[in-house]
Amino acid sequence: MNINVSENAVHWFKHEMDATSGDYVRFFARYGGSSPLHDGFSLGITKENPDEIAIETVIDGIHYYVEERDLWFFDKHNLHVDTDPTNKELAFHYNQLVE
Numbered sequence: 149m150n151i152n153v154s155e156n157a158v159h160w161f162k163h164e165m166d167a168t169s170g171d172y173v174r175f176f177a178r179y180g181g182s183s184p185l186h187d188g189f190s191l192g193i194t195k196e197n198p199d200e201i202a203i204e205t206v207i208d209g210i211h212y213y214v215e216e217r218d219l220w221f222f223d224k225h226n227l228h229v230d231t232d233p234t235n236k237e238l239a240f241h242y243n244q245l246v247e
Contacts, residue, residue, distance in 0.1 A: 150203070159231075160236070162210075167195060173194070175229075176191070176194070189221060227241075228240070228242070
């Protein structure tokens with residue numbers, strides 16, 4: 149699994165979450181909502197120090213990561229984080245890993 153964060157999304161994290169170099173942004177499975185991968189669960193984001201990083205991407209010193217306990221949510225898919233051009237909010241896309 150890979151985490152890809154677009155330049156627009158990096159800008160969003162810096163301005164909307166005040167993320168700066170040395171910060172950790174966690175993607176996690178959240179009960180409620182819906183996603184293309186799991187009905188009844190959606191993707192949450194928070195800025196916090198990690199417990200057990202399973203997957204990580206670092207851009208401009210900001211660590212974007214998923215913990216081991218949340219890997220099930222991605223169900224063998226990569227995570228692509230971008231912004232929606234219409235509302236300028238985050239948009240999450242998933243593509244299946246090729247084995």
